Amino acid sequence: MTIRIALAALAVLLATGQGAAAEPAATVRELNRGPVAGETFAYDPALVRIPVGGAVRFEPTDKGHNVTPIQALWPAGAPSLNVPFNAEATVTFDSPGVYPVQCTPHTGLGMVALIVVGDADMNEFAAKAASAPGLAPKARAKLGVLAGAAGRP
Numbered sequence: 001m002t003i004r005i006a007l008a009a010l011a012v013l014l015a016t017g018q019g020a021a022a023e024p025a026a027t028v029r030e031l032n033r034g035p036v037a038g039e040t041f042a043y044d045p046a047l048v049r050i051p052v053g054g055a056v057r058f059e060p061t062d063k064g065h066n067v068t069p070i071q072a073l074w075p076a077g078a079p080s081l082n083v084p085f086n087a088e089a090t091v092t093f094d095s096p097g098v099y100p101v102q103c104t105p106h107t108g109l110g111m112v113a114l115i116v117v118g119d120a121d122m123n124e125f126a127a128k129a130a131s132a133p134g135l136a137p138k139a140r141a142k143l144g145v146l147a148g149a150a151g152r153p
């Protein structure tokens with residue numbers, strides 16, 4: 001299982017991946033406001049589906065955000081992921097699964113996102129998210145909503 005991250009200025013290979021990142025399959029913006037009116041500190045979109053081998057580009061549209069794994073729900077054996085603050089990075093996901101990410105300073109405000117790679121059992125993920133220890137209430141609630149949305153055809 002590999003995840004590859006290519007920063008704009010610096011390529012970081014987290015695991016065994018080699019070569020350039022795939023063309024971005026999706027772009028996730030890091031926002032201080034919205035996209036929903038009244039909402040603050042959010043990834044947009046917060047739910048991304050990509051095929052196995054697909055990539056996500058994280059764009060620091062607003063400053064002060066990063067992207068890190070939600071460890072309690074990270075797929076077993078998957079390498080970690082770290083998109084630094086204010087950095088644009090493209091992350092390639094080479095194994096199927098559900099990859100929940102958070103902004104470190106804003107996870108308590110619900111700044112989380114789900115990257116669904118290939119076919120994944122969203123009911124299983126939703127059950128784990130409902131009971132995982134240590135999740136902030138807003139993060140847990142948002143993960144539940146995202147898992148439900150991902151589970152609908």
Ligand SMILES: [Cu+2]
Nearest residue numbers: 065103106111
């Ligand atoms: Cu943030």
